[in-house]
Amino acid sequence: xxxxxxxxxxxxxxxxxxxxxxxxxxxxxxxxxxxxxxxxxxxxxxxxxxxxxxxxxxxxxxxxxxxxxxxxxxxxxxxxxxxxxxxxxxxxxxxxxxxxxxxxxxxxxxxxxxxxxxxxxxx
Numbered sequence: 001x002x003x004x005x006x007x008x009x010x011x012x013x014x015x016x017x018x019x020x021x022x023x024x025x026x027x028x029x030x031x032x033x034x035x036x037x038x039x040x041x042x043x044x045x046x047x048x049x050x051x052x053x054x055x056x057x058x059x060x061x062x063x064x065x066x067x068x069x070x071x072x073x074x075x076x077x078x079x080x081x082x083x084x085x086x087x088x089x090x091x092x093x094x095x096x097x098x099x100x101x102x103x104x105x106x107x108x109x110x111x112x113x114x115x116x117x118x119x120x121x122x123x
Contacts (some may be wrong), residue, residue, distance in 0.1 A: 004029070041097040048073070056107035063103040070099045084102035 006014075011025075018025045051073040052059065059068065059075070069077040069089045076098065077084035088099050 032064050044097045045099050048097075052099065052101060053107045058101075059103050060105065064105070065103065067100055070097070070101070 014025050014028050018028045019029070025067075038067070046093055048070045052070055063075070063078050066078045066080050067082050067085045068075045068087060071093065075094070077085060079088070085100060090102065
């Protein structure tokens with residue numbers, strides 16, 4: 001098993017939190033690493049979204065109505081079937097974050113919420 005080295009001060013802080021939360025130091029550290037990786041992935045997808053918006057006019061001429069996979073600011077794959085594209089992207093990139101989106105007429109289509117209304121009742 002790999003060894004991770006942390007400063008004594010940091011370790012004491014993690015121990016304190018583990019006692020307060022009645023959980024193990026290992027679980028606190030694993031949770032912190034998961035959270036860090038989640039934030040990192042979200043940041044990368046946000047960057048890809050910016051690339052998408054910036055290139056939208058060109059992408060629309062080539063991929064309108066198709067799903068595209070963007071990685072490092074460029075289209076790495078596309079397909080009309082979302083599940084097929086997801087499978088290929090997973091096979092090629094594994095757990096690396098890759099943005100997959102449907103190329104629509106507008107770069108930022110309006111979000112539509114369906115299924116409930118505030119104050120609605122089941123009458």
